[in-house]
Amino acid sequence: MPRILVFALLFALAGCQLDSTAHAPTTGKTHWQQVGFEDAVSGAVAKDSSTLAANYNAVKPNREAYLKGYASGQQKICRPDFLYTWGVNGKLFPASCDGVDQATQLRAAWQRGMDQGAHDALNNR
Template sequence: MKPLFPLLLAVLLTGCQVDPYTHAPARGATDWYQAGFEDATAGAKAKNDETLAANFNNKKIDRQAYLRGYASGQNKICRSDLLYAWGLAGKIFPAGCDDVKDAPLMRQQWQKGMDEGASASRLNG
């Protein structure tokens, strides 16, 4: 009986294993507004239709919704105070902010934060 116990335990435990893909949620329609917003807030440039189609496995791109979301995301992150903080933290300048009206001012504030952050780390290190 003792030699059968480990074998029986192994069989019982493997029977309780759950396939992680069995309960995966089904993909719904792509939220193109949200996709654009997330690209912008991640600091990325706006993607072209071919890239979006490949990334989302969806050839029906709502370009207008994507661009509205992208503009909303740009408004959220392309601000002098936020970019200054990004610079202090050592984060790279978001490429999407190169396309906004006050891009030179934004980059200047980011660079100021980078310079101050680098100076502080040299003093603390």
């Protein structure tokens, strides 16, 4: 019986071990252009400098590089064929495409995709 108790105690303590890397702050350099690109392709609205500073623990984010990456991401996803596919898959219209030229046409392509996706879902029941 005492042997089982010792093993149970050791097992419980092993589960409480701290992972020394779990909450370690990142010390690497932030790649602002990549951050902007990822925000755009995920459909997020462009973040302001204070939000970037808070999210990435940066005293002074490189806003110019961020916006350059964001514009590159917009070029990748803010296309009628891409947004049609997003709509077919039931994804919301990306906020990153709201302010671009031809946003009305892009939203129409996305809506056609949403309609097609809904139609397909009803017919595949």
